[in-house]
Amino acid sequence: MDNLVVMLIVAGVLVLLAVGLTIGLVVSRRGGRAAPPLPPIPPAPPVPPVPPTPTAVPPTDVLTPPAEAPPAPAEVETPVVVERPEPTAGRLVRLRARLSRSQNVFGKGLLSLLSRDHLDEEVWEEIEDSLIGADVGVEATREIVDRLRERTAVLGTRSATELRALLADELVGVLDPTLDRSLRATRDGGTPAVLLVVGVNGAGKTTTCGKVARVLIADGRTVLLGAADTFRAAAAEQLTTWAGRVGAEVVRGPEGADPASVAFDAVQRGIEASVDTVLVDTAGRLQNKVGLMDELGKIKRVVSRHGAVDETLLVLDATTGQNGLEQARVFTEVVDVTGVVLTKLDGTAKGGIVIAVQRKLGIPVKLVGLGEGPDDLAPFDPAQFVDALLGTEPLGVDA
Numbered sequence: 001m002d003n004l005v006v007m008l009i010v011a012g013v014l015v016l017l018a019v020g021l022t023i024g025l026v027v028s029r030r031g032g033r034a035a036p037p038l039p040p041i042p043p044a045p046p047v048p049p050v051p052p053t054p055t056a057v058p059p060t061d062v063l064t065p066p067a068e069a070p071p072a073p074a075e076v077e078t079p080v081v082v083e084r085p086e087p088t089a090g091r092l093v094r095l096r097a098r099l100s101r102s103q104n105v106f107g108k109g110l111l112s113l114l115s116r117d118h119l120d121e122e123v124w125e126e127i128e129d130s131l132i133g134a135d136v137g138v139e140a141t142r143e144i145v146d147r148l149r150e151r152t153a154v155l156g157t158r159s160a161t162e163l164r165a166l167l168a169d170e171l172v173g174v175l176d177p178t179l180d181r182s183l184r185a186t187r188d189g190g191t192p193a194v195l196l197v198v199g200v201n202g203a204g205k206t207t208t209c210g211k212v213a214r215v216l217i218a219d220g221r222t223v224l225l226g227a228a229d230t231f232r233a234a235a236a237e238q239l240t241t242w243a244g245r246v247g248a249e250v251v252r253g254p255e256g257a258d259p260a261s262v263a264f265d266a267v268q269r270g271i272e273a274s275v276d277t278v279l280v281d282t283a284g285r286l287q288n289k290v291g292l293m294d295e296l297g298k299i300k301r302v303v304s305r306h307g308a309v310d311e312t313l314l315v316l317d318a319t320t321g322q323n324g325l326e327q328a329r330v331f332t333e334v335v336d337v338t339g340v341v342l343t344k345l346d347g348t349a350k351g352g353i354v355i356a357v358q359r360k361l362g363i364p365v366k367l368v369g370l371g372e373g374p375d376d377l378a379p380f381d382p383a384q385f386v387d388a389l390l391g392t393e394p395l396g397v398d399a
C-alpha cells in the first residue's frame with residue numbers, strides 16, 4: 001500500500017514537471033527568442049499597368065484636395081494650321097506643263113510651219129495668221145515675221161534645233177528680257193511697301209492678292225492685306241480666308257464703307273505692325289464707269305498720304321484677249337500702273353497676249369496666273385515662258 005502511495009506521488013510529480021516545462025517553452029518563445037529562419041518569399045508577379053481612366057486626376061493635381069465633382073474633360077482646340085507656301089523660284093518651270101498644254105497650238109504650230117521645206121509666201125502668211133490668232137498683235141507680228149524671214153534666208157539649210165533656237169530668240173526678244181519684273185515689296189525708310197491691286201470685275205484681283213501674299217511670304221516677308229473691295233462682301237471674306245491660310249492679318253471695313261478709308265487704315269495698321277508689305281485689294285470696275293475710275297484715283301491719293309504707293313498691279317484676264325487691252329489702257333491713265341498680272345493663262349491658247357500687253361501698255365508682265373491653286377502664280381520669265389511654248393520634242397519636217 002505504501003509502495004502504491006509512493007508511486008502515485010512520483011507519477012504526479014512527473015506530470016507536474018512535464019506541464020511546467022511545456023508552459024515554460026511557450027512563454028520563452030513569446031518572449032522574443034530568435035525564431036528559426038523562415039523560407040524565402042518568392043517575388044510577387046509584376047503588376048500590369050492600370051490604364052488611365054478619363055476621370056483620373058492628372059499628376060499636377062496630386063496636391064490639390066479632391067474635388068467633389070469629377071473635373072470636366074478639357075476642351076480640345078483645333079490648332080490653326082498655317083500653310084507654308086511653295087518657294088517662288090522655279091514656279092514657272094513647275095507650271096510649265098500647264099503652259100505647254102494650253103499653248104500647244106501656238107508654239108508647236110509655229111515651229112511646224114517654220115520647218116517646212118519651202119518657206120514661200122503662203123507659209124509666211126500662215127505664220128503671220130498663227131501669231132495674230134495667238135493675240136500677239138499686228139505690230140509685233142509684223143516685226144517677228146520680218147526678222148524670221150531675214151534670218152532663215154541667211155541660215156540657208158536649217159536643222160530643227162536651229163529653227164527652234166531662232167524662233168525662241170525672236171519671241172524672247174519681243175518680250176524684252178531686260179525689263180525689271182521684280183516686285184517692289186520691301187520696306188523702305190521704316191514704312192511697309194504698299195501694293196495696290198486693280199482691274200476689271202472678275203479678272204482675278206482678290207485671288208491674285210491672296211496668291212501674291214503667298215509669294216511674298218514664301219520669300220520671307222511679312223504681309224498685311226487690306227480689303228478695300230467694300231462693294232462685294234464676299235471679296236473681304238475671300239481675302240480673309242486667303243490671309244488665314246498663311247497667318248497674315250487683314251484690315252477690312254463695314255460693307256459699303258469708303259474704300260479709300262479702308263485702304264488708308266490698312267496701311268496705317270501695316271505701319272504699326274511693322275510688316276514688310278501691305279497689299280490692298282480694290283473692287284472690280286469697268287473702265288468706262290467714270291465714277292468708279294475716279295474712286296480708284298482717290299484710293300491712291302488717300303493711301304499716298306502715308307507715303308508713295310510702291311507698286312500698282314493691274315490684273316488682266318488673259319482669256320479676254322485684245323478686248324482686255326483697251327480696258328487696261330484706261331487704267332493706266334487713272335493710276336500709274338507699274339506691273340501687269342496676267343491671270344488665267346492656263347485657260348487660253350492665245351499666249352501671245354503677253355507680248356501684246358507689254359507692247360500696248362509699255363508695262364512689264366510681272367506675274368502670270370496658271371491655275372486656281374494657291375501657288376499657281378509664277379513670276380514671269382520670258383525665256384522660261386518661250387521654252388514652255390515651244391516644247392522640247394524633236395520636230396517633224398512637215399505639219
Ligand SMILES: Nc1nc2c(ncn2[C@@H]2O[C@H](COP(=O)(O)OP(=O)(O)OP(=O)(O)O)[C@@H](O)[C@H]2O)c(=O)[nH]1
Pocket residue numbers: 199200201202203204205206207208229232235283284285343344345346347368369370371372376
Ligand atoms: N484658271 C484660272 N482661274 C483663275 C486664275 N486667277 C483667278 N482665277 C479665277 O477667277 C475667278 C475670279 O477671281 P476673283 O479673284 O474673285 O476676281 P476679282 O477680280 O477679285 O472679282 P471682282 O471682285 O468681282 O472684281 C475665280 O474663280 C478664280 O479662282 C488663274 O490664273 N487661272
